[in-house]
Amino acid sequence: MASKSRWADDDPETEAILAQRKREKEEKRRAKAEKQHQLEEAQKQKDAAANADSEAPPKKRRRLSNDQQDDESATEPQSKERQDKPAARKLLRFPVHEWGPCRHVDNFERLNHIEEGSYGWVSRAKDITTSEIVALKKLKMDNSPDGFPVTGLREIQTLLEARHSNIVYLREIVMGKTMDEYSGINHALQRDEDLPCPCPTTNRVFLVMDFLEHDLKSLLDDMREPFLPSEIKTLLAQLLSGLDFLHSQWIMHRDLKTSNLLMNNRGEIKIADFGMARYYGDPPPKLTQLVVTLWYRSPELLLGAEKYGTEIDMWSIGCIFGELLTKEPLLQGKNEVDQVSKIFALTGPPTSQTWPNFRSLPNAKSLRLPQTPSAPSGNPPLLPRAKFPFLTNNGLHLLSSLLALNPSSRPNTQECLAHPYFREDPRPKPKEMFPTFPSKAGMEKRRRRETPEAPKRGQEAPKLDFASVFGGNPSSEGGETGAGFTLRLG
């Protein structure tokens, strides 16, 4: 039978056996539920008979603790301190979390499709029992030989941990198949040797998250005018505060971009899509270089740095800041090489003063810098003022430091939040005063503009040849004037 199971699908006999097994399984389960019910009944009767106040033994443990405190402070005067300042004896109680099995996705009624991202598929849905509107995100199961995709596991783990007002709230995980089906499969498995798909039990996993009306990308696309300076300040401060929390919990997001920032009609912005997020440590673990969507990817990643840190998120923040100011993505490279040239065109090329070690990065070896580097003053140098005409000096300073080529020159989230930019006029606009916008996600299909996607996991990091960044490629046709040097696009 074991040798036959490879063809089990088209063998009616085996199918019958499987069906039989499944039936048995179901019966067993029903019997189990029944038995548990009986047990519960018996327990209830026992409880009722035994004593009136037997409520809950596990709560008892916690309750007793409090009781004891009360009792002791009431009856035992031995501890003077306790009587003197009972408030000081208040012990911190951790929030008590519980766990339970995943619910079925049928508890939600799907309303409309929102978007297809690189890491899954999102739709608006209604919780049937509570009528709350939520966003359902289907995890991509890539049938990997390693089982449940680690990116999905990390996304769930980091989101569950990252409870912050500026991070999208993950309510629960639901699944697409019932308990019976999978326990049946498991049983069958111990007898039959192989079944075709490595994980049919979890091919439908959904994250249930709070629904937000907008993502920042489509909002910017649809707006006639960019946000006001005071609004940008509020948005940026919220973004930084969410990211500050993530970094304080040792989580790197690794895919910050405007389409991953959600916004509601109450002026609140929340970081979403943790498909690339992961814990890091000190010393840092081995990390993949294939992170962050190209337009938001930092120069050290593009130059192939094997070690990187939270600075890559700060670079993305800089890109987002620029995008909020101009309404257009700041650095829209066509490929890695083009991205690097666009970056250098904006910031000026790296020098040994601004970025001492960049020459040792793997992809920097092929990088040929122009002979006469225009050496802008300051470290990091200020970005060209002409590009951001309506930004204050403080704002330009913050933006320039976020977009510093040298990762160690970039400020961390704390330093950003303390930046004078947030305290000068115009002050950040109160969230309540934010304008509202018609929600595309709420009612209709999103218009999708072509933006590059986050790199796919499992790819090899490309060995890039940056020889052509500064016009080394003779076949290139178009040219563009950059910051003090000529740039040709391949």
Place this chain on the structure above:
Amino acid sequence: MANPSGLKYLSNALATLDQLSNSSSSIDGVSPDLETSIRFAGTQLTQAAGVLLRLSQDIISQAVVTFTRFWIGAEGGSLRIYSVKDVSAAALYMTAKLSFQPTSPRSVLNVYAFLLSQDASPLWFINPKGSPETPPAPETYCLTEGGYQSGRLVLLRTESIILRTLGFNTHVALPHTITLTYLQTLGVSSSAVARRSFEYLNAALLSPQLLYVTHQPNALAVAAIYLAAREEGVKLVDDEWWEVFDVDREELGFLVVGMRSMEGFARAEREKWQGRTIPMVVDQVDGEIERRRMMEEGE
């Protein structure tokens, strides 16, 4: 006021009353003492496999906690449906995958093939004869290619089942690091106390009282320090120092008793099963239950 959600990092999900009073296995007719024995053996198996896989103790500890959580409650896993050895392997594999030291299905399955070998295993509850004098034949503990292929499917499927059963709650906060912080706060510089505390904490992972799913890490840390300091004769401050770490006397007392009973419990288990193996797969559990039933009827 600091964001209270930051505390998630230091705290764990705990089992509820319902989960502690009903287990899926007991509903399926596994007696509580048999369940305790099997779970105890399973935690040891996980620990041993983690050591052979050269995973660091924090990963192993997290895997043991995940393994323990899986069996708890009426909606948890039943020993008559899932094999302990599979859940142990999948918990370890999944925890390592999320950690900084991922490991491959093949390594995991190789290690489990060795540990579950009735001839070669160093574990008393699998190979009661103890290590043989002459090395056993390799085929008694080596994984065949076919065994690997089928084992991998079971491993990955069990991983999904664990995730579903726990609602993807893979977060496990451990008491070890805060134990060191507390020791520093208490001004204890003795490394013997630190070592002994860790020994208590690691032993408590195997506790039949399920200490890691009923108590928060700070309480476990305080109890381990209390015991270690007493044993090593290191005097701590006179006052009720545990309250500084948000543990009350009652909880401390319970944990101290629980941790100290570990040694006796382990001894008793070994005596109880003297010369016999503890069931590691569903069929063996069924067999053991049948055997006990026959014994009862015979008497």
